[in-house]
Amino acid sequence: MITHEKAIENLDKVIxxxxxxxxxxxxxxxxxxxxxxxxxxxxEIKILxxxxxxxxxxxxxxxxxxxxxxxxxxPLSWHFIGSLQKNKIxxxxxxxxxxxxSLDSLDLAQELDKKLKxxxxxxxxLLQVNSANEDSKSGVNPNDAVAIYKxxxxxxxNIHLKGVMSIGAHSEDKTIxxxxxxxxxxxxxxxxxxxxxxxxxxxxxxxxxxxxxxxxRVGSALFK
Ligand SMILES: *Cc1c(COP(=O)(O)O)cnc(C)c1O
Numbered sequence: 283m284i285t286h287e288k289a290i291e292n293l294d295k296v297i298x299x300x301x302x303x304x305x306x307x308x309x310x311x312x313x314x315x316x317x318x319x320x321x322x323x324x325x326e327i328k329i330l331x332x333x334x335x336x337x338x339x340x341x342x343x344x345x346x347x348x349x350x351x352x353x354x355x356x357p358l359s360w361h362f363i364g365s366l367q368k369n370k371i372x373x374x375x376x377x378x379x380x381x382x383x384s385l386d387s388l389d390l391a392q393e394l395d396k397k398l399k400x401x402x403x404x405x406x407x408l409l410q411v412n413s414a415n416e417d418s419k420s421g422v423n424p425n426d427a428v429a430i431y432k433x434x435x436x437x438x439x440n441i442h443l444k445g446v447m448s449i450g451a452h453s454e455d456k457t458i459x460x461x462x463x464x465x466x467x468x469x470x471x472x473x474x475x476x477x478x479x480x481x482x483x484x485x486x487x488x489x490x491x492x493x494x495x496x497x498x499r500v501g502s503a504l505f506k
Contacts, residue, residue: 284326284505289333292504296487300498303491313491316361318483318501320345324352326505331356337380339363339499343370346377363447363499365420366390371397375405383447383480383499386410386420388430395438404440408480409473413465414451414458421448424465431473445478446470450486459486463493470494 284292296315304311318339319327327338327349336357340346341364350360359380366374366384371394374382385391385407398405409431412421422430427446435443448466450459463481470479482490484503491498 283323284329286329286332289326289329289504292506293330293333293335296500296503299488300491303488306492307494311491312496314497316363316480316497316499317504318363318499319349319505320364320501322501322505324349327353327358328356330504331358335504337361339383339501341365343367343373343377346379347373350377361499366394368393372401375401375403378403380406381444381478382407384408384410384420385434385441385443386412386422388422388433391434391438391441395440398440404442406442406444408445408447408478409434409443410447411466411469413448413469414453414462416452418452419449424469427469428472431469431476435475443473443476445476445480446473447480450481450483450490456489460489460493463490463495467494 300313304313316337316339317330317335320341337359339361361381362379363383382405410421411424411427412419413424451462453459466481470476478497479495480497481495482498484500487498
């Protein structure tokens with residue numbers, strides 16, 4: 283388990299690196315840090331909370347439920363970042379996540395909107411784009427992303443689309459990862475009303491920020 287000292291050290295390192303990268307973009311560029319706690323325990327989340335972190339991300343609805351209930355008296359904001367199975371939609375709605383990053387098809391949007399309406403609720407979401415064009419990754423095809431974003435915004439009024447999310451290309455080659463981030467950023471720029479561009483993980487968040495990310499999802503660099 284991570285110690286309090288190690289958590290502070292990790293958080294300092296990430297924040298320093300984020301500062302360095304975002305200042306290369308602009309003084310006005312603000313980057314939000316979501317700590318991905320999917321491989322971490324409730325105790326470890328508490329340690330990072332004490333070190334100052336407030337936003338956490340989980341990729342399974344059940345884990346989000348268990349951890350947010352266990353940490354009910356701690357003022358955290360919870361992000362959902364994983365593939366959402368249709369039979370888990372109602373469970374996720376009941377957990378009131380701050381932001382759902384992984385709306386990855388029109389089909390899911392239709393189903394989610396229907397269930398939100400039935401409960402009289404809304405949800406902040408990001409459209410996940412498969413900018414790396416990898417079969418292993420979820421997300422809409424980058425060529426269709428702007429049109430799908432518009433369609434969801436217009437048709438599904440209980441979904442509040444706030445922007446886009448991508449996972450960088452799975453590659454050792456920085457130019458390939460960069461290309462995938464640039465693809466997402468150009469889609470983000472074309473989506474009307476979009477304010478959040480969620481991209482960058484432990485291994486590539488600096489590059490993501492340089493490409494225009496304003497929300498990074500970092501797990502292992504914080505918790506290990
Ligand atoms: C696990 C995960 C992350 C964090 O990955 P790390 O490499 O541990 O920083 C970010 N985004 C998504 C969608 C994830 O599933």
